[in-house]
Amino acid sequence: xxxxxKVDSTWKGGMRIDVAAGAHxxxxxxxxxxxxxxxGANPLQYQLVSLGGCIGTIALIVAKQERIAxxxxxxAVEADLDTDFLMGKTTEGRAxxxxxxVNATIDADMTDxxxxxxxxxVDARCPISDILANExxxxxxxx
Numbered sequence: 001x002x003x004x005x006k007v008d009s010t011w012k013g014g015m016r017i018d019v020a021a022g023a024h025x026x027x028x029x030x031x032x033x034x035x036x037x038x039x040g041a042n043p044l045q046y047q048l049v050s051l052g053g054c055i056g057t058i059a060l061i062v063a064k065q066e067r068i069a070x071x072x073x074x075x076a077v078e079a080d081l082d083t084d085f086l087m088g089k090t091t092e093g094r095a096x097x098x099x100x101x102v103n104a105t106i107d108a109d110m111t112d113x114x115x116x117x118x119x120x121x122v123d124a125r126c127p128i129s130d131i132l133a134n135e136x137x138x139x140x141x142x143x
Contacts, residue, residue: 016040044081048100052077054128055102062122063108072107100132 008020009028015036017028027040034042041049052075063070079097084090102123106115123129 044079044097047097048077048079051100051102051126051128051132054126055104055122058126059104059106059118059122062118062125066118068108068110068118070106070108072105074105076103076105077101078103102129 009017010020012018015030015034016039019026019028026046028043028046029038029040030036030042031038036042055077056073056075059073059075060070062068077100079100081097082090082093082095085093086095104119106118108115110118
């Protein structure tokens with residue numbers, strides 16, 4: 001079954017963008033040094049938030065389905081970016097992250113091998129991980 005997921009973004013002045021996501025409003029902004037007021041995370045941080053949140057959520061789903069008793073779970077995500085390309089200082093490289101690292105800490109009665117296999121199953125089912133690892137068609141239209 002295919003489900004369409006939608007958010008609506010509206011510029012609010014300065015570098016602030018408010019994003020309506022269902023019943024929630026997310027604030028996207030830039031640090032003061034980048035012309036913003038630092039009223040919210042920047043888009044790159046939200047990308048990592050999305051991945052970390054997805055890995056965590058899918059881990060909870062898989063653990064429940066497989067009857068794994070998780071005692072604690074934390075997910076840290078970090079990524080590398082060429083800011084010179086982003087800021088238009090060079091045409092060499094690319095705008096996106098060159099590497100994303102996910103570090104998950106799992107407290108459960110599992111060996112390290114079992115934890116690794118569990119995380120591989122989680123990663124395979126995480127839509128955000130899939131979007132980042134595989135090409136998704138992006139269509140930009142004038143409304």
